[in-house]
Amino acid sequence: MTEQKMLVVTSSPHAKHTSTTQKIMLDVIIALLPALGWAVYQFGIRSLILTVVTVLTCMISEEAFCRIVKRPSSVHDLSCVVTGLLLAFNLPVTIPMWMAILGAVFAIVVVKMLFGGIGQNIVNPALAARVFMFLSFSAYMQPSNNLYSETVGKLVNTDVVASATPLSEAVGATAPIDLFLGNTNGVLGEVSALCLLLGGVYLLLRRVITWHIPVAYLGTAALISLISVPEGASMGVYVATQLCGGGMMLAAIFMATDYATSPVTPWGRILFGVGCGAITMALRLFSVNTEGASFAILVMNLLVYYLDRFTMPKRFGTRKSKNNA
Amino acid sequence: MKKILNQFLDAVIGQNPILIQLLGMCSVLAISTTAMNAIGMGAAVTVVLIFSNVLISMLRKLIPNEIRIAAFIVIISGFVTAVQLIIKAYLPSLDKSLGVFIPLIVVNCIILARAEAFASKNRVLPSALDGLFMGVGYTAALLILSIVREFVGYGSFFGMKLFGNKFVGVGMLVSPPGAFILLGILIAVVNFIIIKNKEKKKSKEKEAKLSAEKEKEVCEQ
Amino acid sequence: MSNENNMKKSIRIVVTLCLITALVGALLAFVNLVTKDRIAEQNQKAMDEAVAVIFGEGTTEEIAGDYQAPVSKVFDVKVAGHSVGYCVLVNPKGYGGAVEMMVGITPEGAVRGISIVSHSETPNLGTKVVENTSYLANYFGKTQPVSYGDGIEAVSGATRSSNAVRDGVNAALALGLGKKVPVTDQEG
Numbered sequence: 001m002t003e004q005k006m007l008v009v010t011s012s013p014h015a016k017h018t019s020t021t022q023k024i025m026l027d028v029i030i031a032l033l034p035a036l037g038w039a040v041y042q043f044g045i046r047s048l049i050l051t052v053v054t055v056l057t058c059m060i061s062e063e064a065f066c067r068i069v070k071r072p073s074s075v076h077d078l079s080c081v082v083t084g085l086l087l088a089f090n091l092p093v094t095i096p097m098w099m100a101i102l103g104a105v106f107a108i109v110v111v112k113m114l115f116g117g118i119g120q121n122i123v124n125p126a127l128a129a130r131v132f133m134f135l136s137f138s139a140y141m142q143p144s145n146n147l148y149s150e151t152v153g154k155l156v157n158t159d160v161v162a163s164a165t166p167l168s169e170a171v172g173a174t175a176p177i178d179l180f181l182g183n184t185n186g187v188l189g190e191v192s193a194l195c196l197l198l199g200g201v202y203l204l205l206r207r208v209i210t211w212h213i214p215v216a217y218l219g220t221a222a223l224i225s226l227i228s229v230p231e232g233a234s235m236g237v238y239v240a241t242q243l244c245g246g247g248m249m250l251a252a253i254f255m256a257t258d259y260a261t262s263p264v265t266p267w268g269r270i271l272f273g274v275g276c277g278a279i280t281m282a283l284r285l286f287s288v289n290t291e292g293a294s295f296a297i298l299v300m301n302l303l304v305y306y307l308d309r310f311t312m313p314k315r316f317g318t319r320k321s322k323n324n325a
Numbered sequence: 326m327k328k329i330l331n332q333f334l335d336a337v338i339g340q341n342p343i344l345i346q347l348l349g350m351c352s353v354l355a356i357s358t359t360a361m362n363a364i365g366m367g368a369a370v371t372v373v374l375i376f377s378n379v380l381i382s383m384l385r386k387l388i389p390n391e392i393r394i395a396a397f398i399v400i401i402s403g404f405v406t407a408v409q410l411i412i413k414a415y416l417p418s419l420d421k422s423l424g425v426f427i428p429l430i431v432v433n434c435i436i437l438a439r440a441e442a443f444a445s446k447n448r449v450l451p452s453a454l455d456g457l458f459m460g461v462g463y464t465a466a467l468l469i470l471s472i473v474r475e476f477v478g479y480g481s482f483f484g485m486k487l488f489g490n491k492f493v494g495v496g497m498l499v500s501p502p503g504a505f506i507l508l509g510i511l512i513a514v515v516n517f518i519i520i521k522n523k524e525k526k527k528s529k530e531k532e533a534k535l536s537a538e539k540e541k542e543v544c545e546q
Numbered sequence: 547m548s549n550e551n552n553m554k555k556s557i558r559i560v561v562t563l564c565l566i567t568a569l570v571g572a573l574l575a576f577v578n579l580v581t582k583d584r585i586a587e588q589n590q591k592a593m594d595e596a597v598a599v600i601f602g603e604g605t606t607e608e609i610a611g612d613y614q615a616p617v618s619k620v621f622d623v624k625v626a627g628h629s630v631g632y633c634v635l636v637n638p639k640g641y642g643g644a645v646e647m648m649v650g651i652t653p654e655g656a657v658r659g660i661s662i663v664s665h666s667e668t669p670n671l672g673t674k675v676v677e678n679t680s681y682l683a684n685y686f687g688k689t690q691p692v693s694y695g696d697g698i699e700a701v702s703g704a705t706r707s708s709n710a711v712r713d714g715v716n717a718a719l720a721l722g723l724g725k726k727v728p729v730t731d732q733e734g
Contacts, residue, residue: 102495110506114513135497139674142702384566389559396566403570407577414581417588421664 021118024259025078027208031199032085032254038195039188043093047188053097055084057104065113079118083107086126089189089250090294091133092143099137103129119260123301127255127294134294143186176240186246193244200253209257212266216273217252217280218243224281248280251293261301267311268304275300329454336458342435343466343508344515349433352426354504357471360483365419367467369412369427371460373404374436375453378444380404382452385445397440402431435463470508474498592663593648597623597633600650600659604630616644616717623650631658634718640710642666645676647711649718656689657715672707682711691716 039047058080066073074080087107091100107129115121134141178184182192189196203209225242229235242248256262256276263272276296283292342348349370356362380400381388388396409427413420420427430436439459444452475481478499480492497503597606606621609632613620619635632651637644645665650658660682667676675681684698692698692712700708 096493099493110510114510132497135500135502136495137493138496139702140493387562388566389555389562392559392563396563399563399567399570403573406574410574410577410581410585414584414588417592424666 021077021079024208025082027203027206028082028254029078029085031202031208032082032089032189034195034198035089035189035192035250036085038182038192039089039093042182042191043188047088047093050091050093050095050097050100050188051085051088054088054091054100054104055081057101058084058087058108061105061108062113065109069113071117074117077118080108080112083112083125086124086189086254087129089254090126090130090187090247092141092187094143095133095137095140099133099140103133106132121260122304123298124255124258124261127297127301130294131298176237176244179241179244184245190247190250193249196249196253200249203253203257209253210266210269212269213256213262213273213276214252216270217256217277218248220274220277221248221252221281224278224285228281228285242281242284246284247293251276251280251297255293256297256300261304263304263307263311265308265311265313268307271307271311272300272304275303332451332454333458333461336455337462337465338519341462341466341515342438342459343463344512346435346438347512348435348438349463350508352429352433353467353470354501354508356423356426357467357474357504358478358499359422359475359481360468360472361419362422363467363471364464365412365416366423366426367460367464369408369423370430370433370435370463371457372408373401373430374439374460374463375456376404377401377436378439378452378456379449381440381444382447382449388445393445394437394441397437397445398431401436401440405430435459466511470504470511473507473511474504478503593621593635596635596648596661596663597621597650599661600633600648601625601630606633613721614717616714617721620721620723629653632723634721634723635663636714636717638710638713638717640665640667640676641672641704641706645707645710645714647676647714649715651718651723654689655719655723656687657685657719660685660711660715667704667707667710672704675701675704675707675711685711685715688715688719691719 036048036051039051059075062080063073063075065071066075084104084107087104088100091103107125111123111125111128112118112121180193182195184191200209200214204211222239222243225239226235229238252273256273263269276293279296279299280292283295340346343350343353352366356366377397377400381397384396384400405428408430409420412423412427439455443455447455472482475483476487478494478496480486480488480494486492495503498507593606597604601623604623604625606623609620609622611620616636616638617634618637621633621635622629623631623633631653634649634651635646636649637646639645643666645667646663647665648661648663650660652658662676662682665672665676667673678701681701685692692715694700694712698712700712
């Protein structure tokens with residue numbers, strides 16, 4: 001191969017041997033397992049089938065793409081498994097299978113592989129696929145009010161006539177402790193803040209992720225919800241609901257920390273987290289869409305290059321030149 | 326005859342206004358939702374292209390260089406408005422679905438680009454043909470994109486429902502962002518094919534050259 | 547010398563541009579002449595069709611006036627010379643732009659029917675509102691501007707489209723047609 005002779009300059013991650021990527025991804029998968037277990041307990045066996053389907057679709061489409069364009073297969077690094085898991089975590093249990101498959105193909109082929117495969121994608125594949133599906137099948141992407149999957153067929157065919165309920169108005173409907181434990185409704189992976197936190201702690205201990213992004217993300221969100229407590233609501237309940245409700249935890253711990261699409265410098269990471277938290281809260285407070293976390297992270301993904309550039313540490317012994325701002 | 330054929334192939338494939346020159350993308354993203362829209366828009370653009378090319382070519386020696394762009398724009402917008410009035414009068418449903426994008430043909434870069442690059446330098450007949458061929462190229466690319474979008478978005482082909490009323494379309498591909506992604510993929514595929522073809526040609530030429538050189542060597546020996 | 551040349555050049559530029567503009571203007575005048583009547587006819591036809599959906603039959607007579615957006619036109623609908631109600635053309639803002647719709651009002655000032663003239667709402671979402679006749683029928687019979695809760699809700703996933711219909715109907719009802727003398731002042 002002539003390519004190996006050249007010095008290849010790319011964005012992060014730098015020069016990672018595949019076995020390391022594989023190990024990291026395995027750790028992420030392990031960290032996601034508690035939340036998956038809870039999803040199966042809460043939503044029934046269909047959630048497990050759904051997860052298996054998206055994971056398999058992601059693996060197959062990555063393998064197929066690699067073969068078609070004659071690139072070395074990259075399935076064994078397990079990153080496509082993580083994408084599949086995260087995508088499933090962002091879907092309601094009632095979603096028709098073919099939509100989930102389409103979303104998984106979109107995530108891998110359009111968002112990841114067309115941009116050059118692992119490490120080259122500019123936005124998080126699972127999130128981009130979620131937004132793609134949200135814009136395409138928004139009626140099917142709403143978690144239904146029925147917790148279990150017996151009524152799948154019926155639910156998706158009736159036009160539910162109800163007004164949109166932004167998270168900011170839903171405060172008090174579910175007690176914060178239920179939101180924390182996961183005794184609530186939502187998409188597969190977001191319901192139990194406890195399970196997600198367990199996974200997050202595991203990732204921190206294994207040094208797969210650093211504290212910067214999750215802490216900055218959740219901290220900013222908590223701060224903004226502190227200022228925006230509506231009249232008559234208890235401050236503690238409101239803030240806890242904002243943090244534990246919706247996809248905030250899942251986003252802060254697993255989505256925003258994706259290697260390829262988050263900054264590499266510590267200050268870059270903190271700014272990234274602050275931006276994610278601020279945009280998420282802005283969307284929750286002022287937009288008609290119920291969940292802003294995915295849009296927030298996608299927007300910040302696009303800014304990663306600049307965050308990295310502006311927070312790059314000075315090389316020892318050099319001065320920042322004026323035109324290198 | 327061969328010259329015309331070459332001009333045709335060059336306009337439709339080699340220099341396709343959408344897929345290769347990437348001109349006039351705004352309306353492409355917005356109106357390529359159904360195949361009928363694509364044909365209507367393509368026809369409107371083609372007509373404007375032909376007439377403006379002809380008139381500009383006729384006047385090319387008369388128009389002073391300093392005001393050529395102004396003159397082109399006046400001519401183009403005149404024809405666009407005429408086309409708009411005619412569509413409003415005889416095809417009201419097309420007018421409704423294309424909406425503001427008919428008047429916006431005025432600022433569609435394809436037309437000004439052809440006026441500047443071709444019609445102002447060539448005689449009337451070639452300019453007319455250039456307008457026609459460029460229009461066909463534009464329509465062809467638009468049609469491909471909109472057939473795909475109509476199929477995945479509405480489950481229909483030229484307005485015929487293929488899957489009955491239960492069909493759930495991929496809504497995002499009906500919206501302009503979806504069109505943007507699809508158009509990107511389409512351009513990538515077309516470029517891939519073109520590059521592959523060129524490589525084939527090159528390697529063939531190389532082989533021919535090599536064998537010719539070998540023959541030469543053999544002869545010399 | 548050079549001044550004279552410049553002068554000549556300027557004159558040539560001005561004359562050519564004027565000539566071209568005149569030529570194009572003449573062309574447009576001609577096309578306009580040919581298509582003018584037909585366009586008016588088509589516009590009238592579109593209005594008539596929307597009115598026919600609501601009232602079945604009747605001719606429309608525009609009531610001139612200065613209306614505030616989203617109301618654009620008000621018609622008096624007449625059958626054999628007698629007024630059978632009003633039609634209000636409104637274009638409230640939906641998700642994909644203005645939703646142009648005709649709201650029929652009975653002589654008593656109640657909503658008689660709604661017909662959507664044109665819209666660009668999202669298929670499978672916004673269309674669940676604007677192409678759903680049974681949903682639109684929820685507004686029939688209302689005499690006062692409505693808000694969600696009194697029997698009408700926004701369709702989930704299509705809040706903006708639902709709001710457009712609500713705003714349109716409310717704007718039409720706010721004119722107070724039928725309840726008193728129509729908005730046009732007949733003073734002196």
